[in-house]
Amino acid sequence: MPENIGYVRERIARAATQCGRSVDSVTLIAVSKGQPAESIDAAARVGLKHFGESYLQEALDKMGAATERDLIWHFIGGL
Numbered sequence: 001m002p003e004n005i006g007y008v009r010e011r012i013a014r015a016a017t018q019c020g021r022s023v024d025s026v027t028l029i030a031v032s033k034g035q036p037a038e039s040i041d042a043a044a045r046v047g048l049k050h051f052g053e054s055y056l057q058e059a060l061d062k063m064g065a066a067t068e069r070d071l072i073w074h075f076i077g078g079l
Helices: 002-018 037-045 056-065
Strands: 029-031 050-053 072-075
Touching (some): 056 072
Parallel strands (some): 029 050
């Protein structure tokens, strides 16, 4: 997984540069719906902080399991 995240970050940096934007103006959000809390923990260990969920109950369970991490949660899709 770390090499995949590195690849995505490189693509974001290239795209931002091509558009004349700062790479810091782009937020990488990992879609964690359907993933177990262990996967979120692994992603957080390699530096991801933003996670996207579609369903409140699934999000609440994962938020509760990751309280020791400083993560930022986003709702994606229709509410």
